[in-house]
Amino acid sequence: MAVNFLSTFILVLLPIIAGLLIISPFFPNNAIKIRRFAKAFCAFNLFYSILFMLFIPCDVSGFAFVEQFPLNIMPNLNVSIVFGLDNVSALLCVLSSFVMLLALIASKSLINSRQKSFYSLMLFLLGAVFGIFAANNLFTFLTFWMLLLPPAYFLISIPGGNNTRKNAVKFVLFSFASSILIMISTALVYAYCADLNILSDFGTLIKKSEDFPVVMQMMICAGFSIAFALRLPVFPLHSWLVEVHSEVPAPVSAVLAGILLNTAAYGFIRINLQMYYDVFQLFAPVLILFAAIGVVWASCAAIAQNNIKKLVSCISLVNMGIILIGIASFTEFGLTGAIFHMVAHSLIISGLFIGVGIINAKFKTDKLELLSGIAKYVLGFAGVMLIIGLSAAFLPLTAGFSGAFMSLAGGFNSPLIEKAFFASDLMQFASIFATVGTALSGVYVLRFLHKTFFGLSEFDFGEIKLANHQFAVLAIFSAGILIFGIYPMGIIDKISAFAQTNISNILTAIF
Amino acid sequence: MDIAQNLWMLLILPLFAVLFTIIPSAYIALPKRRITLGLTIISSSVSLIISLIYAGYLLHHPNETLETNFVFLNSGAFKIHIGAFMDKISVFVLLIFNIIALTCGIFSYKYMQNKEDFSRFFVLLNLFIFSMTGLILSANLIQFYIFWELTGVFSYLLIGFYYKRPASEKAARKTFLINKIGDFALLAAVLNFSYFLIQDTDAIFYPLLTLNDVSTWGLMAYVQVGSFVYTAICLFIVAAAVIRASQFPFQVWLVDAMEAPTPANSLIHGAILTSAGAYLIIRLYPALMLSPVVLKIIALIGIITAITCAVIAIAQNDIKKILAFSTASQLGLIFTALGCGAYSGAVFQLGTHALAKTLMFLVAGVILHKTLNRNVKFLGGLREYTPILAAGWLIGVLSLSGVFFSGFYSKEMILNHMYESRQFVFLGLCIFAVLLNVVYLFRSYFIIFEGHYKGSYDFSQDEDKKYDGIDKFMLSALGILATLTAFSGGFIAADFQKYIYIIKQKFYLVRHPELEISLFIAAFLTIYLMWQIYGVRKFKIKRIRMIYRFVVLQFYINKLFEFVYNILIKGVSRLINFLDKYIIGGIYILLSQFIRLGGYMSLRLQNGNLNSYIFYSFVFITAILLCAVMVYFKGLSQYGG
Secondary structure: OOOOOOOHHHHHHHHHHHHHHHHOOOOOOOHHHHHHHHHHHHHHHHHHHHHHHHHOOOOOOOOEEEEEEEOOOOOOOOOEEEEEEOHHHHHHHHHHHHHHHHHHHHHHHHOOOOHHHHHHHHHHHHHHHHHHHHEOOHHHHHHHHHHOHHHHHHHHHOOOOOOHHHHHHHHHHHHHHHHHHHHHHHHHHHHHOOOOOOOOOHHHHHHHHHHOOHHHHHHHHHHHHHHHHHHOOOHHHOHHHHHHHHHOOHHHHHHHHHHHHHHHHHHHHHHHHHHOHHHHHHHHHHHHHHHHHHHHHHHHHHHHOOEHHHHHHHHHHHHHHHHHHHHHOOOHHHHHHHHHHHHHHHHHHHHHHHHHHHHHHHHOOOEHHHOOOHHHOOHHHHHHHHHHHHHHOOOOOOHHHHHHHHHHHHHHOOOHHHHOOOOHHHHHHHHHHHHHHHHOHHHHHHHHHHHHOOOOOOOOOOOOOOOHHHHHHHHHHHHHHHHHHHOOHHHHHHHHHHHHHHHHHHHHHHO | OOHHHHHHHHHHHHHHHHHHHHHHHHHOOOOHHHHHHHHHHHHHHHHHHHHHHHHHHHHHOOOOOEEEEEEEEEEOOEEEEEEEEEOHHHHHHHHHHHHHHHHHHHHHHHHOOOOOOHHHHHHHHHHHHHHHHHHHOOOEHHHHHHHHHHHHHHHHHHHOOOOOOHHHHHHHHHHHHHHHHHHHHHHHHHHHHHHHHHHHOOOOOOOOOEHHHHHHHHHHHHHHHHHHHHHHHHHHHHHHHHHHOOOHHHOHHHHHHHHOOHHHHHHHHHHHHHHHHHHHHHHOHHHHOOOHHHHHHHHHHHHHHHHHHHHHHHHOOEHHHHHHHHHHHHHHHHHHHHHOOOHHHHHHHHHHHHHHHHHHHHHHHHHHHHHOOOEHHHOOOHHHHOHHHHHHHHHHHHHHOOOOHHHHHHHHHHHHHHHHOOOHHHHHHHHHHHHHHHHHHHHHHHHHHOOOOOOOOOHHHHOOOHHHHOOHHHHHHHHHHHHHHHHHHHHHHHHHHHHOOOOOOOOOOOOOHHHHHHHHHHHHHHHHHHHHHHHOOOOOOOOOHHHHHHHHOHHHHHHHHHHHHHHHHHHHHHHHHHHHHHHHHHHHHHHHHHHHHHHHHHHHHOOOOHHHHHHHHHHHHHHHHHHHHHHHHHHHHHOOO
């Protein structure tokens, strides 16, 4: 690539360096300076990752900007870190830094203590996520998947409520289980093939993994599937998510739901779908079934929630289920829709979490029954939250619709329905079930909006105004939702080449 | 330049009005309300002129349809187009819609003037106009679904316009949720149709489901799936249409929708949004026709609604609720007509009903605006004070009841078709429903406008003013609608079936004098009876309490819906939440306890006793040796040893 000033290595390293600078004792312990420094670095990262996206041509599906750094920690193994970006990972990098930037802006008023550690940990987290998205071999992927844990753990456990320590441990145990499974699977990959060294990047692995014996592929693929299912999370493995979100500060929630969950969906696409499609087609119907059950389950749980934070985290579960249906459908538009919905879900859920955080900060409660008629005080806030909320109810012409529609259509028209030897009826049933689940979206979204914003204002909250930066963050989220809702092709043009080449390769190989 | 390209204008104009309403309200200090009104009037009247031009074009080119598309979503084989498609039906509905939108825009200016959030109302109104135009001009079923949901949302926002009122907030939520069932049904139908059409073709492509050739893809799907499944899919569409058109068990949402400001009610819930349900059936008629059962079901639901809602309307005292039930009942007649194959009559009735119902809503709006009173018991004798309103209401009543004016022609068309095609059961039931309509319509007229005034508003302060103290904006809106309601039907009735038909019939309009005369006599007898009961109060009707309560409470359907919502949705979700918390969460707690138990057990192994340590090392060494031996022998056997 002729563009010399773009380096994936710098992209990944920048946030980590910034985080180190902030945490270092030399940095002044001044809240305003810390904040501005972090935001400036994040904005630069956003700009830098946008440049990557612009310079990767739309019609290329392979990796660009590949860079390799040998590590001499284990001389015999010849380990190295390899980075590279393709359209999907560049898109997700842009999305991550965008969400992170807005979360940092919103934390001006939502984070009041331990700012130094908070901002540096947020930047570490961003660096780790960049590492996952930019990884170009399994070793790098695994490394950054594990590096994600410490900042996430501290971000969850720092605020110190009643259950935060417990929740943080729960999160770490689930994430650690997924890391271990990825480690075992990675070890299996390299242990099996003697002619592969640990340097081989994803492109080589895709070609080689077809030669693996089926049992081997099955073990590897199962390991990866469960690992990603733990973080996505898929239905019976979801119990950490709702509880973790219940006591974290809003910007952390926004980042956890808006960025972290995407890594799991990305893993499903990059590893399970791209490399081990031969056995993933056997797992896919099961995953679709669990995802569909999860959609309905989480919708029902969201309806019964009385805590707004838990309600929003249930909404996140619903959307992740739909994304998984799209990925596991093995159709081009299902995959495209899933990637689009990853973007849409990030915008929606981060907006909702930050809005909920603002409600919590202003009105000192997150119980639904203690809130009513907020719109009387802050009508603009209600309007913006209405747009974001209705988008979470899959309203057409907002970002929530296109991706979900394509994913569900993918589930209906999946080629696996004819192929799956045990589950053809089950898969159709699952798609219908998920569609029913989306119909329930109206109930919980309206419950949330009406109990908080509309109706008689029973409690006197006095004079309340929204700060400019808070409104700006929510307005930017809702503007993004409207723009990508009306013009979804802006994103889909970027990823369609990826989806097309991969799915056509897979379908020709399977059938 | 292709004439179809200009169809985009119709979609863009209301959005421009929205944009220029929002911008000055934030930044420029001008007489904002006049500007807002002006923008709305300009955009709707330009839309009206454009649709008139298109109507003229289509009249001169009878075999032509206009279509323009752009790609909304495209991923390989998957395509969703958003476009504008115009044929004679959509141009007719669009004309009616634009007239109503224009008059409601003019009317709202005075009605909303003293209320807060004036510009928010006009923004929502224009957004609704945008989405409804998109719905009417839909080029394919997926676009239809997209705009179908949008219209539902803007209707929801207008019902919840007074968001501080608990009643309004509750009504908005209820209407949205009931409509969401219909949205889901339509989505299910779209997904099913596309699924079966993909199966039909060898090359996998995502079907566009264009509304231009409904019969083609309908037939393809029919051949693919067989009549039973096809009927099931069509029933999804019927369910969507029934819920949106507030047919029998679902008329509850329309009654709740009356919490919206009256001009919004007249535009959305009286005339247009509910008609969108019928419009869906009209658009997909060639596909639905393939399954006769579906048509029978449509007719059955329609006639049940027409009769029950008319009966409920008789017992109502709220002026807006009477109109709401009237809308449901009249749409029931349209559904019956569609089910019986009276396609052109149904389309015609859609137009005449929309005009007359808007007129009546606006008259009710003026009364409400003046007297702040919705209960007809506290009105009465208004003819003396405001003869203009009485005339307007009477025109609406006469037209809706099918006795005079435009409504006469459309009802005649429907009844004639039933008579021609020998569907006497439905004909009889339809006539019965029409007579019931006459009963409640004239009851409302006599109660509101005859007798003595019982309200608190002092009409004598308006006596010196021009036009009975009615504002000139309101008056002009009423005038336009009254003129159109009275005379438009007669002008177009003669040629209507030449242009809008499903099967080209030889007879355009065969009149059956015996049918009309008997209907006339029956209607006049009913009107006379109403005059005796409610006008001069010669008879007193005795109420049977139980039946009256039963009717007033809409046969307890409302309670049923609440029961279902509470039990089914809330109960199941509470159960699932409980399971989620204690069963699934419990499994993990159990798991952690097991691990703790394991740790505890292994702790017990370190008891400091040398004997047991020697025992452990013995077991361990034996196991390793065993493994080594096994590997050795296996290795030998591999190399042939």
